[in-house]
Amino acid sequence: MVSSKVEGPNARRIDGFLYRYKKGEDVRIVCVCHGSFLTPAEFVKHAGGGDVSNPLRHIVVNPSPFS
Numbered sequence: 781m782v783s784s785k786v787e788g789p790n791a792r793r794i795d796g797f798l799y800r801y802k803k804g805e806d807v808r809i810v811c812v813c814h815g816s817f818l819t820p821a822e823f824v825k826h827a828g829g830g831d832v833s834n835p836l837r838h839i840v841v842n843p844s845p846f847s
Contacts, residue, residue, distance in 0.1 A: 781842045782809055784827030794827040
């Protein structure tokens with residue numbers, strides 16, 4: 781599970797699932813609210829953040845309770 785960590789007047793917490801994360805492949809996140817597949821930059825924008833230079837710094841990976 782991942783969540784957004786953005787600041788600003790339009791910021792809100794968005795949760796999602798890390799869909800793909802392998803070496804050499806693009807990272808995709810499925811947002812919980814719409815079920816859309818998003819890039820990290822799109823996920824940050826979806827949460828109300830703007831264009832950021834490193835969107836992965838605005839995404840928190842929450843450990844699984846089953847680990």
